[in-house]
Amino acid sequence: MDILPPSSDAPPPWSASGPEAAPAWPAALPRPARRAPRVAILLSTFNGASWLQAMLDSILAQDWMQWMLLWRDDGSVDGSVAIMRQFQSGPGAGRCREIAPGGGHLGIAASYQMLLRAAPPASTIAFAEQDDVWLPEKLARGLACLADMQADGPALYCGRQILVDSALRPLGLSSPRTERPGLLAALAQNAAAGCTVMMNDAARALATSSTLPDAPVAHDWWACLLVLAAGGTVRVDPHPTVLHRRHRGGLHQYGPDRFMTAFRRNVRQLLAHEGLLSATARSDLGRIEAVLDGRRRDRLRLLRTMPGLHRPRWLENMIFRLRFIAGA
Numbered sequence: 070m071d072i073l074p075p076s077s078d079a080p081p082p083w084s085a086s087g088p089e090a091a092p093a094w095p096a097a098l099p100r101p102a103r104r105a106p107r108v109a110i111l112l113s114t115f116n117g118a119s120w121l122q123a124m125l126d127s128i129l130a131q132d133w134m135q136w137m138l139l140w141r142d143d144g145s146v147d148g149s150v151a152i153m154r155q156f157q158s159g160p161g162a163g164r165c166r167e168i169a170p171g172g173g174h175l176g177i178a179a180s181y182q183m184l185l186r187a188a189p190p191a192s193t194i195a196f197a198e199q200d201d202v203w204l205p206e207k208l209a210r211g212l213a214c215l216a217d218m219q220a221d222g223p224a225l226y227c228g229r230q231i232l233v234d235s236a237l238r239p240l241g242l243s244s245p246r247t248e249r250p251g252l253l254a255a256l257a258q259n260a261a262a263g264c265t266v267m268m269n270d271a272a273r274a275l276a277t278s279s280t281l282p283d284a285p286v287a288h289d290w291w292a293c294l295l296v297l298a299a300g301g302t303v304r305v306d307p308h309p310t311v312l313h314r315r316h317r318g319g320l321h322q323y324g325p326d327r328f329m330t331a332f333r334r335n336v337r338q339l340l341a342h343e344g345l346l347s348a349t350a351r352s353d354l355g356r357i358e359a360v361l362d363g364r365r366r367d368r369l370r371l372l373r374t375m376p377g378l379h380r381p382r383w384l385e386n387m388i389f390r391l392r393f394i395a396g397a
Contacts, residue, residue, distance in 0.1 A: 108136040108208055108267075109192040113180035117199035118148040120314065123237075124199055125156050133208040136195075138165040139184050144174030149199070178281050181263075181288040186277045194273045196289060198264040200314045201230075202237065207310040211267035214306055223272035223301030225293055227261040230313035237312060246305045246381065252297040252350055253377035255290075256335060256357075257389050260303065263289030264311050272296050279342055282334035285327050290335070298339050298354070300347035328392055333361055361396065368394050 110128065114121065128138065138161055142150045157165040168187045175183065181196065188194060193215065195208060214226045232240040243262065250260040266289050268276070276292050297303055339346065340354050356375070360367040372378060372390060380386040 107192060108133065108195050108212070109188040110136055110138045110195045110197050111181060111184040111188065112138060112140040112197040112199065113143050113177060113184060114140060114145060114149040114153060114199050115143040115174075115177070115180075116145045116147045116149060118145070118152055120200035121149060121152045123202050124197065125152075125161070127201075127203040127205075127207075128197070129160055130205050131203065131208045132205050133212060136164065136208060138197075139168055139187055140165070141168040141172060141180060141184055142170070143172075143177070143180045176284060178284065178286065178288045178291070182276075182281050185273065185288075188273060188277075190274075191270050192273060193270065194266075194268040196263045196266045198313075200316075201264045202233075202312040204310045204312070208267075210306070210308075210310055211265075214304060215267060215269050218302050218304055220269065220271070220302045223275045223296045223299055224269045225261060225272050225296045225301065225303045226265075226267045226306065227289075227293070227303070228265040228306035228311070229309045230262055230265060230311045231309045232315050233312045235314055235316055237314070240315060242309060243313065244382070245307065248305050248307065250293075250297070250303055250305065251377055252294065253353060253375060254379060254381070255293050255297055255303070256332065257378055257393075258380045258385065259287070259290040259293065260305055261289045261293035262311075262313070263287065264313055265306075266292060268292065268296070272301060275299055275301070275345065279345065280338070282331075282338040285331050286334050286338075290331070291338075294335055294339060295342075295345070298342075298346045298350040300350070329396060332393075336361065365394050365396065368396060 112124075128136070140153055142153065153167065157167060168184055172183075185194065193212060195211065197203075211226050215224055218224050218226070229245065230243045232243055234240060246260045247254060254260070272292070275295055279291075279295055281288065281291055293303055336354055336358050339350070340358060343351060346354070353375070356371065357378070360371050372393065378393075380389045
């Protein structure tokens with residue numbers, strides 16, 4: 070499948086219509102400064118031998134070539150490690166490094182946290198997933214957007230994805246997200262798809278100084294929340310640069326109990342890092358925490374007085390409100 074971005078005389082590599090149609094492809098953003106810090110791409114593998122080569126090839130095809138790849142295997146029993154080590158000694162020689170070989174299965178969030186802490190200072194971070202394919206401008210666009218944000222503190226960039234099946238046949242686009250989400254909206258729904266996330270060095274330092282909540286909280290959601298709670302900036306790019314596989318039988322949404330478990334753990338773990346939070350974040354999180362295990366009418370009252378705690382789409386917001394009030 071052609072993974073080049075659409076040109077003026079070629080249709081885009083996905084199909085959608087109506088309000089879910091892909092936005093028109095924009096003019097190229099200014100390239101990031103030549104002295105921009107090297108990008109540290111973080112990749113955790115787990116039984117991904119069927120897809121890894123396509124992911125690695127798309128990294129090699131990037132327009133922005135100042136990158137290094139840090140990877141660790143999370144206990145695969147297929148050929149994932151062999152593929153990665155062959156890449157490390159071949160096309161990726163000199164800029165691909167294995168972290169904690171033989172470290173066993175930690176789970177995806179803990180594995181990425183280990184990779185994050187292994188990234189060198191002054192790095193821009195890019196999360197990668199083993200079964201995705203990046204469009205060639207993925208890194209360059211993320212760097213340009215981070216530069217355009219002009220953030221003095223932590224900044225995180227993420228975007229939509231072109232959803233594909235296991236054979237890279239297009240299925241459509243991922244759901245749109247608010248371009249500049251606030252902390253409360255990001256608590257209600259993860260705004261940051263991990264396969265698209267890039268963070269500046271201040272966000273990297275912030276994330277490495279924190280402790281992840283227990284599962285089912287994911288590393289991407291936690292990084293987004295932490296940046297926003299610390300007074301940083303998050304930008305969601307509406308233009309996709311990643312082909313993201315949707316596997317049959319895969320879990321792509323939290324069920325009610327699982328979501329509320331993650332919600333509680335996010336709120337309480339953020340409050341456990343009080344010294345990193347802005348005054349507004351401490352106040353809002355404290356109000357939410359106070360009603361989590363209380364009466365339903367207290368949670369309903371909180372939603373009425375905290376309008377920022379919502380999801381952007383009407384139906385999704387109604388589902389969130391019902392889950393939150395019920396306290397499943």
